[in-house]
Amino acid sequence: MISKYKYTIVLLIFAAFFIFGSMEVMDYILRIRETQLLTESGRVEMESPVRTWESWENDKEGMVSEDIASEGNVLKIEQIEDAIKCWNERNSSILHEPVAGQVSMEEAIKAGEMWLIEMGIGEEKDAAAYTINAELGVGVQTGEAGEQLEAYHSFWTVKYSSQSISAVLYLNAVTGKVWGAEIVLYEEQPEKTPDDRLRLFVELAGLQVSDDDSVVIDSGETRTEIAIKESQLYAQERSYSMAIGLENSYKRTTYQLLIKQD
Amino acid sequence: MRLFHKIFLCFVVIFSITFQVAGYLLINHTYGNAISQEKKLAIQNFQYNRYILQSILYSDPEFFFKEETEVENISNSFSVPVAVYGIDGKYFFSNLATQPGELDFVEVDDNRISFRIYEKDGRNYIFVCDYIRQGENAMYLITQTDISSVIDTQKNMIDYFQKIYIVILCISFPMIFLLTNLITTPIKKVRKATRRIAGGRYTERISIKGKDEISELAYDFNQMAGQIEEKIAELSDAARQKEDFAANFAHELKTPMTSVIGYADMLYQRNLPREEVKSAAGYILKEGMRLESLSLKLMDLFVLDKQEFILEKMSVREMFENLEQGIEPVCRKHGAILHMEIEDGIIRVDYDLFKTMVLNLADNALKADCRDVWVEGKQDGNIYQIRIKDNGKGIPPEELERITEAFYMVDKSRSRKQHGAGIGMALVSKIVEVHGAKMEIESDGKTGTQIYLNFVAGGEENDK
Numbered sequence: 001m002i003s004k005y006k007y008t009i010v011l012l013i014f015a016a017f018f019i020f021g022s023m024e025v026m027d028y029i030l031r032i033r034e035t036q037l038l039t040e041s042g043r044v045e046m047e048s049p050v051r052t053w054e055s056w057e058n059d060k061e062g063m064v065s066e067d068i069a070s071e072g073n074v075l076k077i078e079q080i081e082d083a084i085k086c087w088n089e090r091n092s093s094i095l096h097e098p099v100a101g102q103v104s105m106e107e108a109i110k111a112g113e114m115w116l117i118e119m120g121i122g123e124e125k126d127a128a129a130y131t132i133n134a135e136l137g138v139g140v141q142t143g144e145a146g147e148q149l150e151a152y153h154s155f156w157t158v159k160y161s162s163q164s165i166s167a168v169l170y171l172n173a174v175t176g177k178v179w180g181a182e183i184v185l186y187e188e189q190p191e192k193t194p195d196d197r198l199r200l201f202v203e204l205a206g207l208q209v210s211d212d213d214s215v216v217i218d219s220g221e222t223r224t225e226i227a228i229k230e231s232q233l234y235a236q237e238r239s240y241s242m243a244i245g246l247e248n249s250y251k252r253t254t255y256q257l258l259i260k261q262d
Numbered sequence: 263m264r265l266f267h268k269i270f271l272c273f274v275v276i277f278s279i280t281f282q283v284a285g286y287l288l289i290n291h292t293y294g295n296a297i298s299q300e301k302k303l304a305i306q307n308f309q310y311n312r313y314i315l316q317s318i319l320y321s322d323p324e325f326f327f328k329e330e331t332e333v334e335n336i337s338n339s340f341s342v343p344v345a346v347y348g349i350d351g352k353y354f355f356s357n358l359a360t361q362p363g364e365l366d367f368v369e370v371d372d373n374r375i376s377f378r379i380y381e382k383d384g385r386n387y388i389f390v391c392d393y394i395r396q397g398e399n400a401m402y403l404i405t406q407t408d409i410s411s412v413i414d415t416q417k418n419m420i421d422y423f424q425k426i427y428i429v430i431l432c433i434s435f436p437m438i439f440l441l442t443n444l445i446t447t448p449i450k451k452v453r454k455a456t457r458r459i460a461g462g463r464y465t466e467r468i469s470i471k472g473k474d475e476i477s478e479l480a481y482d483f484n485q486m487a488g489q490i491e492e493k494i495a496e497l498s499d500a501a502r503q504k505e506d507f508a509a510n511f512a513h514e515l516k517t518p519m520t521s522v523i524g525y526a527d528m529l530y531q532r533n534l535p536r537e538e539v540k541s542a543a544g545y546i547l548k549e550g551m552r553l554e555s556l557s558l559k560l561m562d563l564f565v566l567d568k569q570e571f572i573l574e575k576m577s578v579r580e581m582f583e584n585l586e587q588g589i590e591p592v593c594r595k596h597g598a599i600l601h602m603e604i605e606d607g608i609i610r611v612d613y614d615l616f617k618t619m620v621l622n623l624a625d626n627a628l629k630a631d632c633r634d635v636w637v638e639g640k641q642d643g644n645i646y647q648i649r650i651k652d653n654g655k656g657i658p659p660e661e662l663e664r665i666t667e668a669f670y671m672v673d674k675s676r677s678r679k680q681h682g683a684g685i686g687m688a689l690v691s692k693i694v695e696v697h698g699a700k701m702e703i704e705s706d707g708k709t710g711t712q713i714y715l716n717f718v719a720g721g722e723e724n725d726k
Binding site: 007008011014015018019022023025026027029030033034037038039040041042043044045046047048094095096097105106109130131132133134135136 | 264267270271274275278279282285286289290293294297301305306309310313314316317320321373374375376377378379381386397413416420424427431
């Protein structure tokens, strides 16, 4: 009986040996690989997601405001549209260090402070009282490959917070201009009309307002829109007030540059 | 080791290797990707916290020279545990869970960054360290990103994979067994059939299903078995013919020898009158001549098998004109009439053999007590047909197949009376074969016999 099935028994033993042996071998190889992966160290090059900025040759055609040109790098209107589109449609952002042609953190923070003063939101004496946080990032869409973008796609996100104000400003890293802002005011500030505020925002962004009238829509929150000259862009201001308890209230205002939808 | 074992083992080996290699590649790829993603995340964490630190230093360049308790308050500002050291290695701040061991502290403001993956107490971390400069301040920042959950997930995946491997193996083991059995069953059938044939059951065949290689093998096997069966039948037949031949030959020798011995003994023992001596000597002479005739015919029969004959183109009509002179008197002697109607034609023959063949056939017809013998010849396309017909007793249809066997006689007693030995038709059959012709015999056993001899007309080579 045993001799009749001896090959079958040997075969089963061999098969079992092979099955469990192959498991052990794979486990062993994976352990070696795991050790390699989990003891890795060294220095890696951090590839910047943006290229260094080489400003376009003295081609002034398409430049929006000549008087602003002296203050920093100037972009063509197409480049501005491209940068706005990329930033507004971002799903996440990749932080990176400034590359050549981009403003530094100090410059961005100072430009933001200046913007707040010029917009009449803060005063120069407040600057030291702010808690500041700044980071430089480039917007990326989901599934986008790691291809390097132009330097003007990067934005400084600078946060200022104090007793009376909380502001998040988005400054283009090449121009150093504020192209978006989220302001929360806890104290009353000298009021301007929404139209005036928006025109000032556009001017400070280094752009020119179209001759068309601004559109004001008031439906619980005030939304004002104004077209940008010779471009697909328009600026938008949205603001609303909210009460916290009986005595406290705050006003939230956002400024954005947007692309017209065809 | 049986084929079943080999196939089974092959299946198991291939299955195991494929599964494990595929699993290894998959897990290794996933593992590598996961670690790579975690490294990117750790670097992003570092980048984020570097900006936080720089912002703090921008706002307050003397921040790390404040009271320790005040410095400790910044731990909430960072998104991950961090450590801050001065260029000289002076400790400023740390909320790291563990120390990363040795890290590359490089005082170079370039775009390269140091990292280290480190395991402690079963937890895995990625430490990232770089030189940071903000205004007058320069220091090192170390961030710690916990990747234990990712590593645990990967380890769980390996365990899960091995469990799946065992489960699939448990499911597939019986399937492999059945599949192997399915493959080897037809081979077992062929083996059994082979053994039965080897045991003498030549009619054994394998039932064929499908069109795969094993079905083809079974088909070929059946063909081979058919051929063997046919050959065995032929050999049995030949052996029987030889036995019959030997028995008949002995019998044909014994009959005349008995007479010869009897008469010779009588002459030796007694003093007989002259007339009786003459009569006895006559019997001895007649039986001796019969034996001589038998031996000559047998010699012809054997010679026909061995010798090569040169066939010549000859006119059929001319041959039969000569043969008629020999056949016609014999017919007359037996009271039969010869009817000859021959179309002219050319065939390749050895004349002496041809003559022997026709005379034997005519002799057989006369021995069948016929009244008429018809000899006809005509050409039909490339065939020249000679028909020899008689109206004698005929041959029973069941005997037709055997009449070309040597010593076979339809009516033995009558044949012996007519001094026949059953060699004639065997001789005719051999001569027909030598000429490459075909012979057909028709008879109903009552109204005579017709024999057709088909030659290639025009003297062409017979084998064409």
